[in-house]
Amino acid sequence: METGPRTYEIRTYGCQMNVHDSERLSGLLEDAGYVRAGDSEPDVVVFNTCAVRENADNRLYGNLGHLRPVKDGHPGMQIAVGGCLAQKDRDTIVKRAPWVDVVFGTHNIGSLPALLERSRVQSEAQVEIEESLVTFPSTLPTRRESPYAAWVSISVGCNNTCTFCIVPSLRGKEKDRRPGEILAEVEALVGEGVLEVTLLGQNVNAYGSGFGAPAAVAGDVRDEVGALTSGGGSAFAGLLRAAGRVEGLERVRFTSPHPKDFTDDVIAAMAETPNVMPSLHMPLQSGSDAVLRAMRRSYRQERFLKIIDKVRAVIPDAAITTDIIVGFPGETDADFEETLHVVREARFASAFTFQYSKRPGTPAATMDGQLPKEVVQERYERLVALQEEVSWAENKKQLGRTLEVLVAEGEGRKDGETRRLSGRAPDNRLVHFRAPGERVRPGDMVTVEVTYAAPHHLVADGDVRSVRRTRAGDAWEARQGGGDAPKGVVLGMPSIGRPAPAAAPSGPGCATRP
Secondary structure (H helix, E strand, C coil), rough: CCCCCEEEEECCCCCCHHHHHHCCCCCCHHHHEECCCCCCCCCEEEEEEEECCCCCHHHHHHHHHHHHHHHHHHCEEEEEEEEHHHHCCCCCHHCCEEEEECCCCCCCCHHHHHHHHHHHHHCEEEEEECCCCCCCHHHEEEECCCCCEEEEEEEEECCCHHHHHHCCHCCCCHHHHHHHHHHHHHHHHHHCCCCCEECCCCHHHCCHHHHHHHHHHHHHHHHHHHCCCCCCHHHHHHHHHHHHHCCCCCCEEEECCCCCCHHHHHHHHHHCCCCCCCCCCCCCCECCCCHHHHHHHCCCHHHHHHHHHHHHHHHCCCCCEEEECCCCCCCCCCHHHHHHHHHHHHHCCECCCCCECCCCCHHHHHCCCCCCHHHHHHHHHHHHHHHHHHHHHHHHCCCCCCCEEECCCCCCCHHHHHEEEECCCCCCCHHHHHHHHCCCCCCCCEEEEEEEEECCCCECCCCCCCEEEEEEHHHHHHHHCCCCCCEEEEEECCCCCCCCCCCCCCCCCHCCCC
């Protein structure tokens, strides 16, 4: 017999969009009276799945299989599956794993509490998949995972048709959130202590296209968009500048843009807005024009490199990262050499590199010219070796630089052994630094000098030059004080309470994933 509130655990796979959706799922469950599970077995386990990663379905069903005996020994336990794989597989999930209680899709995450309750009452699985968005997710309650940095969705869905990507069919066409709601959420987060926001979307720099033709847009929304574009630039550039005017917001980032929509006014907004950070994630996917054409990526190598040159011309210290797919169907040795050429020319700070693998439901899965695994593996290893070399050389350029680092929570695996703390520089490089004599908290700022460079991080082993205590550090400290679990922010509206412990994101937005 239950003696207290039901507990929950959410297991998240995939991109930042899924990480942020899981914050919303936590907020929904806590709003419905659930509490986050501690060391004991949870009453509800929610899988927020990804259909983009290799073997995503095998991983899900393997995890569900491991959980079955746990559920058999835990009366009343429920298992829910949501996210992109749920949207794709639908009824297949309960056929393959009949012990699953709830299946919900990407368009109706707000239904989870009701579906769980319905499943309990009716003692049968509930499958509810919507074909289009029911409610813009940002209107849902959200349990934020960090007191100092936050995701802010500006759009959902994607209008691109990349042949390797299944995301548009699972997330739908792009739908943009009205500017006033975005900025109200940012202001509310800053009021709670957040210093850094990341504007999030499958293709952030296409923001504005999801509203449709101006004549079809409601007057108040049209006025808000018009205010962003009054200088003649794009809506996204205007949004960056507007975020720059939010008092107390120290860092603005965004992910992920698409090269075809990346315009000069966005570069200007980045350069001219002090709190927009000098970091840019620009997905390449391939350096070969022939492969880009087969991928249905509507830019070519020359266009991509020109964007990089323009960014570096006005933001010399920008750290540029990317995504690259190796072994796309039909890729020749010459095509692959073109990718290596771009890596050498672009000098990426780091790259998310992937071996192409078939994704059922994508055009690329049925293309001729599927490459043998050993060919793809050999090319992948060459690419990784080159990028490691470039990343290390680029990081060595940071030696001797003085950086202001936003202290992070749980960034470095070896920090406990070295007594170092970790954080992120303005360009988003990971910095491990010697702990100062005074106490610093996640969310505080420290000024350090870089003394060592590795391919994937920097080290500052000298004395910390200064410590700046911040509202974000105060928020982190308040969160450690205990009390009732916070219910986060109802997006766009002020709220009382502090977010819960952080869950690390797992790479760039899913629109850039192979």
